[in-house]
Amino acid sequence: DQQVKQNSPSLSVQEGRISILNCDYTNSMFDYFLWYKKYPAEGPTFLISISSIKDKNEDGRFTVFLNKSAKHLSLHIVPSQPGDSAVYFCAASAPGTYKYIFGTGTRLKVLA
Amino acid sequence: DSGVTQTPKHLITATGQRVTLRCSPRSGDLSVYWYQQSLDQGLQFLIQYYNGEERAKGNILERFSAQQFPDLHSELNLSSLELGDSALYFCASSTGGDRAEQYFGPGTRLTVT
Numbered sequence: 001d002q003q004v005k006q007n008s009p010s011l012s013v014q015e016g017r018i019s020i021l022n023c024d025y026t027n028s029m030f031d032y033f034l035w036y037k038k039y040p041a042e043g044p045t046f047l048i049s050i051s052s053i054k055d056k057n058e059d060g061r062f063t064v065f066l067n068k069s070a071k072h073l074s075l076h077i078v079p080s081q082p083g084d085s086a087v088y089f090c091a092a093s094a095p096g097t098y099k100y101i102f103g104t105g106t107r108l109k110v111l112a
Numbered sequence: 113d114s115g116v117t118q119t120p121k122h123l124i125t126a127t128g129q130r131v132t133l134r135c136s137p138r139s140g141d142l143s144v145y146w147y148q149q150s151l152d153q154g155l156q157f158l159i160q161y162y163n164g165e166e167r168a169k170g171n172i173l174e175r176f177s178a179q180q181f182p183d184l185h186s187e188l189n190l191s192s193l194e195l196g197d198s199a200l201y202f203c204a205s206s207t208g209g210d211r212a213e214q215y216f217g218p219g220t221r222l223t224v225t
Contacts, residue, residue: 004154032211043114043202043216044155089154098168098210099145102155 003027004092006103014111019077021106023090026071030092034100035064035075038087047088048075080110115139116205116217124223130191133220137184137205143167144186145206145214146178150199161186162208193224 005024013019021035031052036044050057050064050073057064063076077084087107091100115138125131137144146158157170161180172178175193180186190197200219206212 002154006154036216041218043116043204043218045114045216046213049211091155093211096210098143098160098162099157099170100214101157102147104152104154 002104003030004090004101004103006088006090006106008106009104010107010109012109012111013080015082016079019075019080019084019108019110021075021077021088021090021108023073023075023103024071025073025092027092027094027101028071029094030101031095032093033064033066033073034091034093035062036089036091036102038089038105044089077108080108082110082112084108085110114215114217116203116215118201118203118217118220120220121218122221122223124225125193126225127193127195129193129224130189131193131222133188133190133201133203133222135186135188135203135205135217137186137203138215141205141207141215142184143206143208143212144180144184145204146172146186146188147202147204147216148199149202149219150196153199155202158188190222195224198222198224 034049035047038044087105091102117136147155158172160168204214204216
């Protein structure tokens with residue numbers, strides 16, 4: 001049972017345009033969400049997070065939006081840069097569980 | 113460099129064998145997590161240790177076991193290996209809080225032939 005789903009395995013975007021990566025979840029107990037970025041031959045690195053008390057969190061070019069009623073979150077990257085090409089994982093956590101449940105990842109390719 | 117080290121980087125072994133993967137957390141971190149990433153799969157959470165004690169468990173097979181030692185390094189033991197165990201195994205560490213940021217190591221690629 002995949003509680004966190006990233007239905008788009010890959011996405012290609014032109015440099016300078018917006019990249020939108022989507023994530024859906026099924027567990028209504030999740031109240032904390034994160035995005036991680038992974039380059040080849042490296043471990044994932046933390047990018048941005050959002051608590052369920054918010055519907056938006058911004059950090060530079062990266063913004064995460066949370067729609068609790070739809071159980072959906074998205075990561076916007078504006079403007080996209082070639083160095084953003086990586087696999088992006090969303091993750092979710094329920095309180096007191098001390099673990100993150102990760103999605104299957106979306107491979108983003110930013111074309112120069 | 114996340115500060116989390118994993119050894120070995122690559123491991124090739126035969127079905128039925130047993131292997132041990134090792135992880136050293138970032139300096140000061142008390143918690144260690146193990147994840148498995150198979151082809152087309154996300155990061156599957158296996159198990160978490162905090163200061164030597166198991167704190168959370170995920171989809172870890174009975175053939176797999178882990179422990180965290182007094183010096184806080186951790187080992188993941190995989191036994192009776194099957195072809196399907198071929199995967200990237202990541203270790204992450206954190207300070208141990210419920211929402212603490214997890215820092216990932218570079219992973220160990222296990223190939224079972």
